Amino acid sequence: MPVSRQILRPVSQGLIILSFLFVLLVNLLPWQAAFSDLAPDFVALFLVYWALNQPRRVGVGTGFLLGILMDVGDAAVLGQHALAYSVITFLTLWRQRQVAVAPFWQQAIGALALLLISQLIMQLVRVALGAPFVGWGYFAGPFLAALMWTPLSNLMLMHQRREVPDEL
Numbered sequence: 001m002p003v004s005r006q007i008l009r010p011v012s013q014g015l016i017i018l019s020f021l022f023v024l025l026v027n028l029l030p031w032q033a034a035f036s037d038l039a040p041d042f043v044a045l046f047l048v049y050w051a052l053n054q055p056r057r058v059g060v061g062t063g064f065l066l067g068i069l070m071d072v073g074d075a076a077v078l079g080q081h082a083l084a085y086s087v088i089t090f091l092t093l094w095r096q097r098q099v100a101v102a103p104f105w106q107q108a109i110g111a112l113a114l115l116l117i118s119q120l121i122m123q124l125v126r127v128a129l130g131a132p133f134v135g136w137g138y139f140a141g142p143f144l145a146a147l148m149w150t151p152l153s154n155l156m157l158m159h160q161r162r163e164v165p166d167e168l
Contacts, residue, residue, distance in 0.1 A: 019156075028073045087117065087121060
């Protein structure tokens with residue numbers, strides 16, 4: 001059986017925090033409002049990515065905290081992002097071992113399902129509080145995020161990859 005030519009280096013907690021701060025800022029940029037139907041939820045995307053690849057460092061509490069920050073920053077109903085992010089983080093951690101070994105294209109399908117669940121939860125909270133349904137275009141963002149899954153995963157793993165010496 002051939003041995004993989006790469007070993008993954010450990011990820012620092014600082015990189016995880018820095019990536020979450022970056023995507024929080026990207027989510028709160030003004031262009032997000034102009035393209036709200038097409039813009040993926042980058043915080044949810046990175047939350048799924050880190051919960052899948054670093055399950056001991058990113059958990060439901062991280063999802064809840066990031067959700068509260070998004071609720072405050074987005075001036076949304078307090079708790080809608082927190083609820084959605086907590087649920088998708090729990091679902092990611094629930095099946096983490098099965099999904100983590102799958103190829104990236106299969107992980108993208110799982111990420112699509114989780115991001116659609118997140119959007120659905122946020123829409124249900126809004127509708128329950130009396131807001132009108134925003135339309136089916138609201139669910140286009142997760143499809144774009146799923147298309148970004150493979151390049152994002154390769155980019156995030158690039159700094160971790162290290163060649164294995166031939167002596168092994």
